[in-house]
Amino acid sequence: MGRIHPAGSAELPKTADVVVIGGGIAGATDAFFLGRHGFNAVVLERAPQLASLTTSQAVACFRAQWDDPDYAALVLPSIAFYEAFEAETGLRDWPIGLRQQGWVFLTSAADGPATLGRFVEATRNFGVGDSELLTGDEIQRRFPWVSERMTAASYRARDGWVSPYEVVHGLARAAANAEIYLGTAAVEILTDGDGGHVTGVRTPAGTIATERVVIAAGPFAKRLAATAGLDLPVTMVRHHRAMVAPQPEIPAFGPMTLDTDTHAYWRPEGGGAFLGMGQDEPGSEPVDPVPTDWTFPAVVMDAASQAVPFWATIADRLTSAEISLAAGQYTCTADGRPFIGSAGSAGPNGLYLHTGDNGWGIEGGPESGRRLAAIVAGEAPDDERNPYRLTRATAAADAARTTTY
Ligand SMILES: Cc1cc2nc3c(=O)[nH]c(=O)nc-3n(C[C@H](O)[C@H](O)[C@H](O)COP(=O)(O)OP(=O)(O)OC[C@H]3O[C@@H](n4cnc5c(N)ncnc54)[C@H](O)[C@@H]3O)c2cc1C
Numbered sequence: 001m002g003r004i005h006p007a008g009s010a011e012l013p014k015t016a017d018v019v020v021i022g023g024g025i026a027g028a029t030d031a032f033f034l035g036r037h038g039f040n041a042v043v044l045e046r047a048p049q050l051a052s053l054t055t056s057q058a059v060a061c062f063r064a065q066w067d068d069p070d071y072a073a074l075v076l077p078s079i080a081f082y083e084a085f086e087a088e089t090g091l092r093d094w095p096i097g098l099r100q101q102g103w104v105f106l107t108s109a110a111d112g113p114a115t116l117g118r119f120v121e122a123t124r125n126f127g128v129g130d131s132e133l134l135t136g137d138e139i140q141r142r143f144p145w146v147s148e149r150m151t152a153a154s155y156r157a158r159d160g161w162v163s164p165y166e167v168v169h170g171l172a173r174a175a176a177n178a179e180i181y182l183g184t185a186a187v188e189i190l191t192d193g194d195g196g197h198v199t200g201v202r203t204p205a206g207t208i209a210t211e212r213v214v215i216a217a218g219p220f221a222k223r224l225a226a227t228a229g230l231d232l233p234v235t236m237v238r239h240h241r242a243m244v245a246p247q248p249e250i251p252a253f254g255p256m257t258l259d260t261d262t263h264a265y266w267r268p269e270g271g272g273a274f275l276g277m278g279q280d281e282p283g284s285e286p287v288d289p290v291p292t293d294w295t296f297p298a299v300v301m302d303a304a305s306q307a308v309p310f311w312a313t314i315a316d317r318l319t320s321a322e323i324s325l326a327a328g329q330y331t332c333t334a335d336g337r338p339f340i341g342s343a344g345s346a347g348p349n350g351l352y353l354h355t356g357d358n359g360w361g362i363e364g365g366p367e368s369g370r371r372l373a374a375i376v377a378g379e380a381p382d383d384e385r386n387p388y389r390l391t392r393a394t395a396a397a398d399a400a401r402t403t404t405y
Contacts, residue, residue, distance in 0.1 A: 023044075
């Protein structure tokens with residue numbers, strides 16, 4: 001079992017098999033799977049609690065609908081892990097807010113049936129046999145609230161969402177041999193004289209000697225990597241989440257709904273809904289907390305109303321007391337894939353990365369942590385067979401590959 005030490009309640013150990021920096025979904029999955037490999041992992045979390053930065057802001061949806069092998073390879077096993085969370089972790093009576101209410105992509109494009117038809121077909125390549133192409137009246141028959149302008153939908157009934165707070169706390173608790181220190185910032189990753197090997201982690205409460213460090217610090221990964229002489233090629237991009245209080249129009253058992261025309265999405269939550277939207281935001285420095293822009297709720301509800309007209313009705317009568325707003329930062333890579341593995345030739349030996357979530361770190365979290373731990377243990381390849389290796393970042397062929405949605 002993992003032990004969680006509140007800020008200042010225990011002395012840091014002098015040594016560790018592995019130090020994991022960050023207590024979000026990435027750090028929690030790393031600690032859990034490192035424990036399965038027999039490592040004593042020390043997790044350092046700067047905040048006074050786990051899952052408090054990006055992970056706490058997530059809408060936390062997952063989908064098996066991917067048309068790219070590298071995304072599917074992380075997400076499909078992660079969904080299976082969430083579906084079997086208690087069996088996987090050995091925890092009893094540990095609900096993780098798993099709701100499989102579906103995920104629907106919508107489009108109003110004239111060629112929507114062809115485009116989404118190809119997308120659904122592509123998911124079959126990864127053994128996803130239950131995604132569906134919906135066209136014409138079938139869309140409104142399933143989802144009466146969707147505009148008749150929509151020409152096609154891709155839908156999978158068993159996609160859904162989890163509660164990331166419960167997931168992270170469950171993993172931390174179930175992580176064998178993990179010691180988790182809250183309120184403890186890693187200040188510097190130490191290396192030997194010529195920067196060839198990791199030797200420890202410096203914190204305000206002392207230094208931990210270790211030969212292995214995993215950076216799982218979300219938007220702050222780049223800063224930490226720099227202390228070890230590694231220039232991590234990631235960009236931090238703000239992403240908002242609006243929460244709307246219960247409204248009669250919102251179907252409590254409806255699916256995650258994403259309009260591929262506007263990139264606005266929403267899903268039910270407690271009688272109300274979470275809304276988000278892919279927007280063109282500039283890259284920025286990592287920040288905590290992430291500032292919010294109060295024009296966002298109006299913008300996202302307007303965009304969401306293109307596919308689901310009730311959002312215009314709700315927006316018209318909504319009071320500010322019925323909206324709350326939050327934001328986090330996606331940690332983005334050039335080709336949209338995460339970094340999972342060692343720093344390779346770009347950094348010191350013993351430095352590992354689990355970062356570059358690109359906004360889907362919850363849905364790919366468990367399999368990412370499993371792969372990271374297997375690489376640390378030397379039981380999985382960390383060369384060109386690892387599609388998430390850091391050193392692929394400059395490879396044009398990889399950068400050119402992308403998923404449709
Ligand atoms: C609005 C929004 C909606 C999203 N929706 C989804 C979704 O539907 N599905 C999905 O899969 N993903 C979603 N995401 C993305 C998801 O939230 C992230 O991919 C995921 O939370 C990243 O987790 P992480 O552990 O890498 O980073 P974080 O959660 O940011 O964790 C990093 C941790 O490291 C700590 N830390 C930083 N520096 C230090 C230091 N020096 N020492 C010690 N600790 C340190 C931080 O305090 C933090 O707790 C969404 C994100 C946002 C913002």
